[in-house]
Amino acid sequence: LKNKTDAAGAIHNGKLLNRVGSLLLPELPQNSAAVTDNAAFHKRADIQDLIEGTGHTIFWLPPYRPDFNPVEKYWARIKKIRQDWRLDCIDTLFFYFMRICTVF
Structure with a gap:
């Protein structure tokens, strides 16, 4: 999402799902791996379903140590x-x- 949107605004305004669907997923090659941290908004079921439903795999980073x-x-x-x-x-x-x- 870098240089394409205000990520903080997307999170706070509940637009993250839309941004993932319209900006991130079209840029990913088929069967890509999405690597994400453990932020609560990344763990939303609708976002996970959208990413995995388009054939991508989500890899979670370990908790910050x-x-x-x-x-x-x-x-x-x-x-x-x-x-x-x-x-x-x-x-x-x-x-x-x-x-x-x-x-x-």
Whole structure:
């Protein structure tokens, strides 16, 4: 749906089914695999029926596991520093980091 519609609007306005049917499915080659995350709106029966009913297979990504994503460890450290420095905003922390980096 990239560059074709406002995906957030499609979700919030209940138009996701229409967008899947009119924009996504016509672009997929026959018997394609649709890979999706576990967002609740992706699990709607009508959307699954539409995709599978046109001969495609849905593959679900495993639930998000932050412990398997190395960047989450860095974010945890950054959040801890922000807490230790008693900063209200993460942008302020990045400002200080950038100032420190440019000094050296």
